[in-house]
Amino acid sequence: MKARHLSIIAKKEFRGLFNERTILLAVLLQLFIAMFSSFLMVGLTSMYDPSSLSKYSRYKYNIAYAGNDSAVLEYLQTSPDFRVYPMDLSTGVAALKERKLSAVIYVPDTSPSADEPVKITLYTLTNDLQSAIVDVKLKDVFLKYEKDLRQIRIDRLGELPIPLQVPKSSGGGDFYEFVYGLLIPLLVFMPAIIASALVIDLITEEYQHETLETLISTPITFSEMVWGKVLACELLVPIQAGAWLLLLMVNGIAIQNAGLILLQVVVTSLILILLGALTALHYRERTAAQFIFSTALVVVILFVLALPSNPLNLLTRLAVGTAGPEQWLVLAATGSVIIILGYLTQKYAERGGKSHHAG
Amino acid sequence: MGWLTDISTIARWEVKKSLTMMSREVLPFAIVLFILLVAVTGFAAQSGMHLQDGMYEVGVDDPRVAELIASDARFSVYRADPAILEKNRNAFDLVIMNGQVYSSGTDRAKAAQKTLERDYAKYVNSVYNRESDLFAAYPLWIDVQTVKSELTFLSTQSGQYVQAAPGRKAPVPEGEISAIPTPSASLDFTKEELRQELVKTSSKNTQISRYTEVLSAESTMGRFKTPSQLSPPLPFDSIILIFVFIFPLYFTSQFFMMSIMNERIERKGEVLLSTPVASSSIILGKMIPYFIGMLAICTALTLYVRAPLIILLPLIPVIVFFLANALLIGMLSRSFKELSFISIFFSTVATSYLFFPSIFANVHVISLISPLTLIVLSIQASPWTVTDYLYSTSLFWLTGAVLFYIGIRNFKEERLFSEKPLLPRIREFLSEIMSRKHPFLSVFLLAGFSIPFVFMVQLMSLTLFFNLPMPYSLVLLLIFAALVEECAKAVGIYTLFAQDPAFLTGKNLLAACAATAIGFLVAEKLLLFITLAQISESVFGSILFLSLGVLWMPLLLHFAGVLIVACSLKFWGRKGLVIGLVTATAVHCLYNLYFILGWIG
Numbered sequence: 001m002k003a004r005h006l007s008i009i010a011k012k013e014f015r016g017l018f019n020e021r022t023i024l025l026a027v028l029l030q031l032f033i034a035m036f037s038s039f040l041m042v043g044l045t046s047m048y049d050p051s052s053l054s055k056y057s058r059y060k061y062n063i064a065y066a067g068n069d070s071a072v073l074e075y076l077q078t079s080p081d082f083r084v085y086p087m088d089l090s091t092g093v094a095a096l097k098e099r100k101l102s103a104v105i106y107v108p109d110t111s112p113s114a115d116e117p118v119k120i121t122l123y124t125l126t127n128d129l130q131s132a133i134v135d136v137k138l139k140d141v142f143l144k145y146e147k148d149l150r151q152i153r154i155d156r157l158g159e160l161p162i163p164l165q166v167p168k169s170s171g172g173g174d175f176y177e178f179v180y181g182l183l184i185p186l187l188v189f190m191p192a193i194i195a196s197a198l199v200i201d202l203i204t205e206e207y208q209h210e211t212l213e214t215l216i217s218t219p220i221t222f223s224e225m226v227w228g229k230v231l232a233c234e235l236l237v238p239i240q241a242g243a244w245l246l247l248l249m250v251n252g253i254a255i256q257n258a259g260l261i262l263l264q265v266v267v268t269s270l271i272l273i274l275l276g277a278l279t280a281l282h283y284r285e286r287t288a289a290q291f292i293f294s295t296a297l298v299v300v301i302l303f304v305l306a307l308p309s310n311p312l313n314l315l316t317r318l319a320v321g322t323a324g325p326e327q328w329l330v331l332a333a334t335g336s337v338i339i340i341l342g343y344l345t346q347k348y349a350e351r352g353g354k355s356h357h358a359g
Numbered sequence: 360m361g362w363l364t365d366i367s368t369i370a371r372w373e374v375k376k377s378l379t380m381m382s383r384e385v386l387p388f389a390i391v392l393f394i395l396l397v398a399v400t401g402f403a404a405q406s407g408m409h410l411q412d413g414m415y416e417v418g419v420d421d422p423r424v425a426e427l428i429a430s431d432a433r434f435s436v437y438r439a440d441p442a443i444l445e446k447n448r449n450a451f452d453l454v455i456m457n458g459q460v461y462s463s464g465t466d467r468a469k470a471a472q473k474t475l476e477r478d479y480a481k482y483v484n485s486v487y488n489r490e491s492d493l494f495a496a497y498p499l500w501i502d503v504q505t506v507k508s509e510l511t512f513l514s515t516q517s518g519q520y521v522q523a524a525p526g527r528k529a530p531v532p533e534g535e536i537s538a539i540p541t542p543s544a545s546l547d548f549t550k551e552e553l554r555q556e557l558v559k560t561s562s563k564n565t566q567i568s569r570y571t572e573v574l575s576a577e578s579t580m581g582r583f584k585t586p587s588q589l590s591p592p593l594p595f596d597s598i599i600l601i602f603v604f605i606f607p608l609y610f611t612s613q614f615f616m617m618s619i620m621n622e623r624i625e626r627k628g629e630v631l632l633s634t635p636v637a638s639s640s641i642i643l644g645k646m647i648p649y650f651i652g653m654l655a656i657c658t659a660l661t662l663y664v665r666a667p668l669i670i671l672l673p674l675i676p677v678i679v680f681f682l683a684n685a686l687l688i689g690m691l692s693r694s695f696k697e698l699s700f701i702s703i704f705f706s707t708v709a710t711s712y713l714f715f716p717s718i719f720a721n722v723h724v725i726s727l728i729s730p731l732t733l734i735v736l737s738i739q740a741s742p743w744t745v746t747d748y749l750y751s752t753s754l755f756w757l758t759g760a761v762l763f764y765i766g767i768r769n770f771k772e773e774r775l776f777s778e779k780p781l782l783p784r785i786r787e788f789l790s791e792i793m794s795r796k797h798p799f800l801s802v803f804l805l806a807g808f809s810i811p812f813v814f815m816v817q818l819m820s821l822t823l824f825f826n827l828p829m830p831y832s833l834v835l836l837l838i839f840a841a842l843v844e845e846c847a848k849a850v851g852i853y854t855l856f857a858q859d860p861a862f863l864t865g866k867n868l869l870a871a872c873a874a875t876a877i878g879f880l881v882a883e884k885l886l887l888f889i890t891l892a893q894i895s896e897s898v899f900g901s902i903l904f905l906s907l908g909v910l911w912m913p914l915l916l917h918f919a920g921v922l923i924v925a926c927s928l929k930f931w932g933r934k935g936l937v938i939g940l941v942t943a944t945a946v947h948c949l950y951n952l953y954f955i956l957g958w959i960g
Contacts, residue, residue, distance in 0.1 A: 085529035100530035108544035121542040142586035149498035156495035161486040176470030181411035201695035306403035
C-alpha cells in the first residue's frame with residue numbers, strides 16, 4: 001500500500017465534496033443546530049429558571065389568599081416574589097380567570113398538629129408559562145411549611161433519615177448536566193456518524209456508477225482505494241468536531257481538554273467508519289448498506305452506552321475535567337477494536353479487489 | 360381507469376423490486392440485528408445508560424452518606440477523614456463533613472449540588488414512605504385546581520410575563536363572579552392509597568428515568584401532590600414522541616429517495632420513461648407503497664403505545680410532506696454523498712420545525728404550528744378542533760402538494776439525467792413549471808405558491824426567536840421575516856432573468872414585478888384568512904404577515920421590494936441579486952417599523 005495512492009484518493013474525494021458544495025450544507029447544518037440548541041437553552045432557562053434573566057428577577061406575582069390564617073400567609077408576605085392579597089375565594093378565582101392574579105390559595109382550618117394532613121387548594125391557570133413559574137416559586141414556600149409541620153409532628157415519626165444540610169443554592173447549574181452530559185457528547189460525536197454514512201456513499205458510488213473499472217486500471221489497488229476513502233472521511237471528523245467545540249466555546253460554554261476530546265472522537269470515529277466501509281464492501285449497494293448500517297449503529301451505540309466508562313462518557317468527563325488516567329485504557333480498548341476491524345476491512349478489500357479483477 | 364391501472368402496476372413493481380432486493384441479502388442480517396437490538400435494549404435497561412458517570416467529585420467523611428451518594432453513578436465519591444477533606448477542599452465539587460455540605464462554588468459544583476439535592480430528596484422520601492404515620496411524614500398536601508383562562512397571543516406575546524403589576528390595592532374582577540364552593544379539608548384517598556402512589560413515583564430512580572421522569576408524572580392521584588411533587592411539566596414526553604413517530608418516517612422516506620435516485624443512476628429509469636405512462640402515474644405509483652408503509656408503521660406504533668388512533672390524522676400531512684421532499688431530493692442530488700447531506704439537512708430542519716413548537720404543548724398556542732402538538736394533545740386526552748387541525752396541518756398539505764407538482768412536471772429525461780450543480784438544477788426545476796407563453800401569469804402563480812413555504816420558514820423563525828427576551832426576538836424576527844419574503848418574491852424574477860436576460864425590458868420588468876406583488880399579496884391574505892388568524896392578531900403576526908386592514912399599502916411595499924431586486928438584476932446582472940435583496944430587506948424593515956410598530960416618528 002502506498003501513502004501517495006491513499007492521498008490521491010483522499011484528495012479526489014475532498015475535491016468532490018468541495019465541487020458539489022455539499023460541504024457547505026454540512027456547515028449550514030452545523031450552524032443551524034448550534035443556533036437551535038442555544039435558542040433552546042435560552043428559552044428553557046428563562047422558562048424554568050426565570051431569575052436567570054435579571055430583568056424579571058424583581059417581578060412580584062399577585063396571589064390571593066383565602067381561608068384560614070397560617071404560616072403560609074406569613075411566608076408569602078415575606079417572600080420577595082409575591083404580593084399577597086387576602087381575598088374571598090370566589091372573587092379571587094374570578095380575578096385569576098381575568099389574569100389579574102397569578103394564583104389563588106385556599107388554606108383550611110386544620111390544626112398543624114392534627115392527625116389529618118393539611119390540605120391546601122391551589123388554583124392556577126391552565127396552559128400558561130407564567131403559572132409554571134409561579135408553581136416553582138410557590139413550591140419553595142410550601143416546602144418550608146411542610147418542614148415546619150413535620151417538625152411539629154416529629155414525635156410521631158419512627159425512622160428519621162440521615163440528616164444532610166445543603167447550603168442555599170445560589171441559582172444556576174440547572175442545565176449544566178444537559179449541556180455537558182448530553183449536548184456535548186452528542187454534538188461532538190455527530191461528525192463521526194456523518195463520516196461513517198459518507199464512507200458508505202463513497203464506496204457504493206464506485207460500484208453503482210460503475211467507475212470501479214477505471215479506478216482499478218490505474219496503479220491504485222482496490223484496497224488502497226478503500227483506505228483512501230476511509231482516510232478522507234476520517235479527516236473530516238476532527239474538522240467538524242473541532243468546529244463544534246469552537247462554536248460551543250463561542251456560546252460561552254467552557255470546555256476543558258478540547259485536544260483530548262478531539263483525540264478520543266477521532267479514534268472512536270474510526271470504528272464507525274470501518275464498520276461503514278465493511279457494510280458498503282459487503283452490499284455494494286447504497287440502500288441496503290445504509291439500512292443495515294444505521295440499524296447496526298443503533299445497536300452499537302446502545303450497547304456502548306450501557307457499558308460503564310464508555311468513550312461517550314469519557315467525552316463528558318473530559319469536557320467537565322473529571323477524567324482520570326483511565327481514559328488511556330479506554331483509548332487502548334478502542335484501538336484494539338480498530339485493529340480487528342481494520343484487519344477485516346483489509347481482507348475484505350483484498351478479496352473484493354481480486355473478485356473484481358477476476359470478474 | 361387507465362391512469363389507476365398504471366399507478367397500481369408501478370406500485371406493484373416497486374414493491375416487488377424492493378422486496379427481492381431486500382430479501383436476498385439484507386433480510387438475514389436485518390433479523391440478526393433485530394435480535395441483537397432486543398438483547399442490547401435488555402442489557403441497557405439492566406445496566407442503565409452510562410453517559411454521565413463520574414461527572415462530579417465528592418469528598419465525604421461519613422460512610423453512610425458515602426453509600427447514599429455513591430448509589431448515583433454521576434458522583435465519584437471519595438471517603439476520607441474530615442481533616443484531610445478540609446485540606447483538599449478545592450479538589451472536590453462538594454465536600455460533606457458532619458452532615459453539612461460545602462460547595463466549591465464552580466458551575467460544576469452548583470450542578471452537583473442540584474443533583475445531590477434531588478437525590479437526597481428521593482432518599483428522604485423513600486424513608487418517609489415507610490413511615491406508619493404517613494401524615495406525620497407528609498403533613499402537607501396540595502390540591503392543584505387549574506382554571507381555564509382565555510389564552511391569546513396578545514396576553515403572552517413576549518413569551519414571558521404579561522401582567523403589569525397593579526398598585527397596592529387588591530385586583531377586582533370586572534366580570535361576573537361565580538361562587539366557588541369551599542374546598543373540603545380532607546383528602547379523598549386513604550392513607551394506603553397515597554402511600555402506594557408515593558412509593559410508585561419515588562421508586563423510579565433508574566438512570567433512564569432521569570430523562571423520562573416527567574412522562575409518567577401523571578399519577579392516579581391526579582391533583583393531589585406533596586409540595587415536592589409540585590413542579591412544572593417539562594415536556595420531555597414530546598421529545599420522546601417526536602423520535603418515536605418521526606424517526607421511522609424519516610427512515611422510510613430515505614428508501615423512497617433512494618428508489619428515485621436509483622432510476623437516475625446510469626439512466627436506468629429510461630425504460631420507464633419511454634413507456635406511455637404519465638409521469639404523475641410513475642411518481643404516484645412509486646410513492647404509494649412507501650405511503651402505505653409509513654402509515655402502517657405509524658398505526659402499529661400508535662397501537663403499541665395505546666394512543667388513540669386519531670393521532671394518525673395529523674401524521675398524514677407530515678408523511679405527505681416528507682415524501683414530497685424525498686421525491687425532490689432524490690431528483691435533485693447528483694451523487695450519494697449529496698443525497699446524504701441534503702437529506703440530513705432536510706430532516707434536521709423538518710424535525711426542529713415539528714419538534715420545537717411542541718415543547719410548548721402545554722403552555723402556549725404557538726405550539727399548534729406543529730401537527731405533533733395535536734398528537735401530544737390527543738395522548739393527553741385534551742380535545743382539539745377542526746380549526747386547530749387546519750391551522751397546524753394546512754401548510755404541510757399545501758407545501759407537499761406544490762412540491763409534488765414540481766416533481767411531476769420535472770420527471771423527464773433532460774431533468775433526471777442532467778449533471779448540473781444543485782442551484783442551477785433547482786432553477787431549472789422552477790423554470791419548468793413556468794409557462795413561456797404566459798410569463799406574467801406564471802410569476803403571479805409562483806409568487807402565490809411560495810407563500811406556504813414563506814409561512815413555514817417564518818413560523819420556524821418565530822418558534823426559534825420566541826425563546827429570546829422581548830426586544831431581541833422582535834428585532835431579529837423583523838429582519839429575518841423581511842429577508843425571507845424578499846427572497847421568495849425574487850425567485851420568480853430571477854428565474855425569468857436566468858432564462859433570458861433580455862426578457863427584462865423596462866415594460867416587462869414592471870409588469871413582472873406587479874404580477875409578483877399581486878400574487879404574493881393575494882395568496883398571503885387568502886392563507887391568513889383561512890388559517891392563521893390567531894397569530895396574525897399579535898405583534899409578532901403584524902411583522903410576519905401584514906395585517907388584514909388596508910390593502911394598497913402592503914401591495915406597494917411588495918411591489919417596491921421586488922422592483923428593487925429586479926432593477927439590480929437588470930443593471931448588475933446576477934451579482935446584483937444580493938445587493939438587491941439586502942436593499943429590499945432594509946426597505947421592508949423600515950416600512951414595518953414605521954407603519955406597524957410606529958417606532959419611528
